[in-house]
Amino acid sequence: MEANQSNTVSKPCLPRGVRLKYDETRSEWLLLAPERVIKTDAIAVEILKRCDGTATFAAIVDDLAQHFSADRARVEADVRALLGELAAKRMVDL
C-alpha cells in the first residue's frame, strides 16, 4: 500500500500538530498545521471530524453516506481523495 492511500480498515486520524478549528474571527473552519492554514469546506469538515483514530475508513464512509443520505461510492471517492491529499502533506495519518 502506498503511504498516502487509505484502505478500508485503516483508521485515519489528525496527528498531534494538526488541528481542526472553528475560527470565530473569520467564521469558518480551518485546518491548522505547522506554517499552514487550510480552509476546509463543509464536506471536508464532516470527514475530518470523523477521523478520530478509532473509526475505520469504511465506517467513516458508511456513517457519512447514511447521515447525508448520499451515494456510498460517491462518498467513498470524496473521502479517499481528501485523505490522500492530506496524507501526502502529512496532515492526516492513515
Place this chain on the structure above:
Amino acid sequence: MTATPERFDSQKRLGAPVAILAELTHRCPLGCPYCSNPLALDPREDELSTSDWTRVFSQAATLGVLHANLSGGEPAARQDLTDIIAHCANVGLYTNLITSGIGLTQDRVNELARAGLDHAQLSIQDSDAPSADRIAGYKGAFARKLAVAEWITQAGLPLTINAVIHRANIFRAGDMVRLAVKLGARRVEIAHTQYYGWGLTNRAALMPSRTEAEVAIAEVEALKKALAGVIVIDHVIPDYHARYPKACMGGWGKRGLNVTPTGKTLPCHAAETIPDLEFWTVRDRSIEDIWINSPAFNAFRGEDWMREPCRSCPRKTVDYGGCRCQALALTGDAREADPVCHLSPHHDKIAEIAAQSEDAGGVPLYNYRRMKLREPAE
C-alpha cells in the same frame, strides 16, 4: 482569508493577521552568521515580562491570530517559556517553538509538551558535525541537536527540521533532508540564506555560486517528489538568481506581526533597517491598535506607495513589488522595486553581487552573531 471582521473593513479592506512571530529574547548560545536578528541585539534587562507576553498573546488570539511562533534568539533562554506556552494554548493559539535546541533538557521538552505546545522546529546547521559546529560557532552543538530531536519526537511532538543553506553546506542540502527523515521529522525547511542583518554582513562568506545553487535546488526539488507522504519539504530558493522577486511576508502588513524582545512590533524582522518608519510597542498599544493603525504597518500596505515599474505592473498583486528591506539595502530607497526583479532599473546590482560569488576563492571568516556588551556609563 476572505471573511473579515467588520472593524477591519473600513481600513484598506484589512483582514486579521494569521501569525505572530514572538522573539522572546535575543539571547542565544549560537553565533550563526546568517541570523535574522538585527545587528543591535536587545539586552536581557530590556526584555518584556511574562505578563507583557501573556497580554500580547491574549490580544493576538482575540484579533484572529492563529499561529504563535515562539522564537528568539533562543526562546529556551527564557525561564518562563512553559508559562508562555501554557497561556498560548489556553487562548487557543497554535503554538510553534522555533529553537536551536541548546539549553533544552529532556525534562524541559516534556514539560513544554504537557503545557500544550503544538509543534517544535529545530535548526540544524549542517549534516556534517564539524562543519555544523563551525557554522554555529559552538562546539558540540550538532551532537546536542540530535539528542533534542529524539526528545521532541519521544514527547509525541511533531518535529520540523530547519536548515539554512549557504556556501559551506550547500553540497549537503539533500543530506540534510535525509537526516531530517532519519530524525523522525514530518517536515523540513530548506531555506537558502537571505541577506539581511547578519546575513548581509557575511554575504561574501555565505553566497554560493549560481551553479552550486542550481544543483542544490534541483536535488531538493527531486526529493520533494520522491518523499511525498514521508516528509513535507518547504523549499525557500535564493532570490538573487530569480527573475521576479518573492512576495515578501505575503505582502507588507498583510499576514503577520513580529514582536521584538522589547515589545517593538514590526511588519517583518528586518523592518527596523528602513529609516523613518515609526514602530509602536506593545508596552503602550494593543496588538489590534498596532495592526490597524501603526504607521510602520501602513507604510507599504496596498499599492499607493509603489513607483514604476511596479505601479503599472500586472504582477503587483502577486509579489507586491518584492521585499522593501532588500530594495532599501541595494538601492538606498525602500520604495523602489525589489532589484531582484529583472524589470528593476537597479537589477544590475544583483548580477554584480551574484558574479562576486563565482570567483570567491577560499571561504572568508564569519562575523559571528554576538551580543555586544553595553559601553559602561561615563
